[in-house]
Amino acid sequence: MAKIRILPELLANRIAAGEVVERPASVVKELLENSLDAGADRIEVEIEGGGTRLIRVLDNGSGMDEDDVLLSFERHGTSKIHESHDLVAINTLGFRGEAIPSIASVSKMTITSRTEQSPLGTMVVFDYGQLQKVHETGCSRGTVIEVRNLFARTPARKKFLRTARTEIGHIDENLKNYALASPATSFTLKIDGRETLRLDHGHDLEDRLRSILNYRDQFIPVGNPGKKSKGRCLHGFLIPPEHTSAGLCRMRLFINGRAIRDRLMSHAVFEGLRGFLLKGRSPGGYLHLRIPAEEVDVNVHPAKHEVRFRNSGDIHQFIKQSVEAAMRLHQQTLQAAIFPARRANPLAPLHLDSSDTATRQQLTFYTEPDPVEQSTVEEPSRETYPHRQPEPRRQRHCTDLSATQPIAPGAQSQVSSPGPVADFSENSRHIQKTDIQVIGQYKNLYIFCQAGDQLLVIDQHAAHERLLYEQFRKQYIGGRVSSQTLMFPESLELSPSQCLLVENNKEELSRMGFAITEFGGATYVISAVPALAGQCRASEIFLDVLDSCGSSGSTDLRGGKLENILATMACKAAVKSGDGLSPEEIKALLDKMAEAELFSHCPHGRPVLKSFSDAEIQKWFHRT
Structure with missing residues (x-):
């Protein structure tokens, strides 16, 4: 006797329902996709009992005649796939032909539908997979599908459902996702007879996104829906990094009109926002990627939540660069609002040449206009930055505003240090090349300014840290960070793991501006440090760099580790809380902010400034 048997049709449908119909929200998702594929521009969803008692979806799409309604209950019955080649380029949301028979096998299902050409519609009733009746009826053009008593005869599935409130939350999320994917369609949601959501097609996408996210501030636009690159187009809106929250945030991702959960796209967004998001924060907003259908496989998951890209690396880079470009444009917008007198300084487009080195591709540094000259002893940078006040155990290292070279620790400085209290009453207007009026410092950390009718508060440490970080990055990609020879070299004892890091990364450490030699055993001598960090204790900044390297024994550029090292160097070198700045030093800081490509957040993601309107x-x- 044969052991292999063909399963009955009803049992096969219920098994398929286990893959497609996970919860009431799965039913709503499948029915919404069918309505959108039918060309509906008005969809109404009604829910009772958390979706187990009633799910009703009404649309004004193209509708079906009697034959099509009956065929839709057959397994793999679909109007969207005709031959195997169609699977290579799927342009519709629903295509498997499993949703209707699977849902009908675990519920009481009624479909009422009419086409534009038919005077009467058709009503079909199924009771847990069994056809009950078929008859003509009067109805509007479109389709109405009712699903009642879901999982009533499959108690094992029903007992794993959550509370009604949780299930309604999933349904609400599905509806909002497709409302964003199809802004030209109006959506209505009723829960137990009460309307809880209405999104009319008269509102544009940005207004719809504000309503869905309950977010009232400005978005950062990403991409251009009318501009394509290799057939790819990305557009959307990001919540500014300073307004994001911890944990999983409100980031909604779409591909060709389909809401998805994709790690590659999420990671690309994170990478594009590197240096703007605080640790533990997640990006928020809406991104919609449109690519040729043959470049993405949406048939890798029964519920179609996940996709697979043909060229995943190119897609990741495309999204990352689009987000980076959006953040750079956002910087220009902020500068235009804060520094309106700033000279026009167009930014070069973000570009990565395929012939660049691996380091250049991984770090996505911007091109340095003037390569850093390499020599035995590097000349310190002549960039004008404010530096910190005297510290009890060492002399202050400062850079004069007239571009005097920094004085190394241990050398005699000819530059007088400004007093701890600066008088801004007479200097605040004429020291700025913008129309910002400096009011003063608060707790020697925050700079208060008046910019037009706005009060501007600037975190001096975060602002200086970002400027130094960008300078370090440009010098590094130029070939080598400018270094400064110490008058009195410092020696330090390292642990075995630290010694291993030093030995395995001598070239990288030298490229970062350090000169270190082995003195014997675990003792090393530091004879040069990065010029921009020359005011820091050599041993302190060097040990911090080693800590940032980790314990892997190598500097892994691919994981973003080098950015963390450069950020550590910038953090140590920047002015600190408690460092009083003179009006001239504040002028230098503001002028650099007005010219910088990136300035709104420190490398660790903390915001640099906050504005308060007069209102x-x-x-x-x-x-x-």
Whole structure:
């Protein structure tokens, strides 16, 4: 007797339902996809009992005649796939032909539908996979599908459902996703007879996104929906990094009108926002990628939540660069608002040449206009940055605003240090090349300015840290970070793991501006440090760099480790809380911010500045 048997049709449908119909939200998702594929521009969803008692989806799409309604209940019955070649380039949301028979096998299902050409519609009723009746009926053009008593005869599936509130939350999320994917379609959601969501097609995508995310501030636009590169187009809106939250945030990803969960796209967004997001924060917003259908396989998951790209590396780079370009454009917008008197300084487009070195591709550095000259003793940078006030145990290392070279620790400085308290009353207007008026410092950390009718608060450490970080990056990609020879070299004892890091990464450490030699045993001598960090204790910044390297025994550029090292160097070299700045030093800082390509966040993601409008301030004091 044969052991292999063909399963009955009803049992096969219920097995397929286990893959397709996970919960009530899965039913709503499948029915929404069918309505959108039918060309509907109005969709209404009604839910009762968390979706187990009733799910009703009404649309005004093209509808079906009696034959098509009956055929839709057959397994793999679909109007969207005709031959095997169609699977290579799928342009519709629903195509498997499993949703309707699978849902009908675990519920009481009624379909009422009419085409434009038919005077009457058709009603078909199925009771847990069994056809009950078929008859003509009067109805509007389109389709109405009712699903009642879901999982009533499959208690094992029903007992794994969550509370009604949780299930409704999943349904609401599905509806909002497809409302974003199809902004020209209006959506309505009713829960137990009460309308909880209405999104009319009269609102544009940005307004719809604000309503869905409950977010009222400005977005950062990404890409251009009318501009394509190799047939690819990315557009959307990002929540500014300073407004994001910890944990999984409100990032919605779409491909060719389909809401998905994709690690590659999520990682590309994270990489594009590197240096802008605080640790533990997640990006938020909406990104829609449109690519040729043959470049993506949407048939790798029964519920079609996941996709597979033919050229995943190219897609990752495309999304990452688009996000980076959006953030750079956002910097220009901020500069135009904060520094309106700034000279026009167009930014070069973000570009990675395929012939670049691996380091250049992985780090995505911007091109340095003037390569750094390499010599036995590197000349310190003549960039004008403010530096910190005297510290108890060492002399202050400062850079004069007239571009005097920095004075190394241990040398005699000819530059007088400004006093701890600066007088801004007479200097605040004429020291700025912009129309910003400096009010003063608060706790020797925050710089208060008046920019037009706005109050501007700047974190001096975060601002200086970002500027130094960008300078380090440009010098590194130029070939070598400018180094400064110490008048009195420092020796330090290293642990075995630290010694291994030094020995395995001598070339990288030298490229970062350090000169270190073995003195015997675990003792090393530091004779030069990066010029921009010359005011720091050599041993302190060197040990911090080693800590940033980790314990892998090598500097892994691919994991973003080098950016962390450069950020550590910039953090140590930047002015600190408690460092009083003179008006001239504040001028140098603001001028550099006005010229920088990136300035709004420190390399660790903390915001550099915060503006308060006149209306906000008046509201605080009830003057409105």
